[in-house]
Amino acid sequence: MxxxxxxxxxxxxxxxxxxxxxxxxxxxxxxxxxxxxxxxxxxxxxxxxxxxxxxxxxxxxxxxxxxxxxxxxxxxxxxxxxxxxxxxxxxxxxxxxxxxxxxxxxxxxxxxxxxxxxxxxxxxxxxxxxxxxxxxxxxxxxxxxxxxxxxxxHSALATAFCADTFTISELQQVYEAVWGVRLDPRNFYRKVQNARGFIVPAGPMRRTENGRPARLFKPGPLQVLYPPMARSAQSVSAPPGDSTAQNPEGGVLS
CATH class of the missing domain: 3.90.79.10 (Nucleoside Triphosphate Pyrophosphohydrolase)
Structure with missing residues (x-):
């Protein structure tokens, strides 16, 4: 055959x-x-x-x-x-x-x-x-x-899209742009602070356009976020770029 x-x-x-x-x-x-x-x-x-x-x-x-x-x-x-x-x-x-x-x-x-x-x-x-x-x-x-x-x-990639120093509000805008959702500033602030080493304070506060003080940050040493910034855990209630939500630790979530 x-x-x-x-x-x-x-x-x-x-x-x-x-x-x-x-x-x-x-x-x-x-x-x-x-x-x-x-x-x-x-x-x-x-x-x-x-x-x-x-x-x-x-x-x-x-x-x-x-x-x-x-x-x-x-x-x-x-x-x-x-x-x-x-x-x-x-x-x-x-x-x-x-x-x-x-x-x-x-x-x-x-x-x-x-x-x-x-x-x-x-x-x-x-x-x-x-x-x-x-x-x-x-x-x-x-x-x-x-x-x-x-x-x-799961990573610190978002900080690469910010300036050398940035506010939490500016970091939040990166997540909103990539995820395509609006994030609640309080929830976002809490998640960022829970990821120890994700971002660290950087110098004096900056005044925003409405005159409120905003803390400045820079990328920290953490490259893998734990706990992760899970999308499902973020409340979608605040419009993108909203910097008027009050920071639980005082001041503005910016």
Whole structure:
């Protein structure tokens, strides 16, 4: 009985990048406008195929981010997930390795290679289905955003989006922007204070716009938060940026 020689399936390997940052107190994701088919004119994540068989996947991710959006200095990329459902790409069977970066103060992107444009888009607009996205990129973005939200629960990442010194109100605004919820200032203050070493006092008090004094803080030595800043434990009752709630220890929760 003859056996047909085995032939490997035709599979293409690609990378996609979910780059998140805060702009004007809102969480934004980096998108490019596709300049080629398929999905020409639609928004998509920056990414593409490996340039050659010997290219490292992580190197390909860095290269695509630089070529398509002009961002060569994005810190720490980490692997988010792998997407490989049949039919996700009309060009054939494509497996995509998605990478995630969450970083403060990222510059305006500059489109290149086969991207007709590059821009930052508010995450809530992208996830609301009001924006036409290529491939399965809305799902990949949703996974990246959820990963970012979990990171804020368990790590000190939020302080990276603040100035060298900041008020608790300013730190709260970071959590509200990433989590997409409004937080009760009293509950937030209590959770921050319970995470010993998360933030530490930093110098004299600052007067806010309404003239009230606000304590200044800076990042502490703690990188992993315990107890975590669990979203489910945060009361959603105060509007974002509200600095009028009274601090249980005196003064203002700012």
């Amino acid at each position: 003859s056996v047909e020689p085995w032939e490997p399936p035709s599979v293409l390997l690609a990378v996609d990048l979910v780059i998140l940052t805060l702009r004007s107190a809102r969480l934004h994701v980096l998108l490019i406008e596709r300049g080629v088919e398929p999905y020409r004119g639609s928004f998509a994540l920056p990414g593409g195929f490996l340039s050659h068989g010997d290219e490292d996947i992580f190197v390909a991710a860095r290269r695509e981010l630089s070529e398509e959006a002009g961002l060569a200095d994005v810190p720490h990329l980490e692997m988010l997930s792998v997407y490989g459902e049949p039919g996700r790409d009309p060009r054939g069977r494509v497996i995509s390795v998605a990478y995630l970066a969450i970083a403060p103060r990222l510059p305006e992107p500059v489109a290149g290679t086969d991207a007709a444009g590059a821009c930052w888009k508010p995450v809530e607009d992208v996830l609301s289905s009001g924006l036409k996205l290529a491939f399965d990129h809305r799902r990949i973005i949703a996974d990246g955003v959820e990963c970012a939200r979990v990171k804020l629960e």
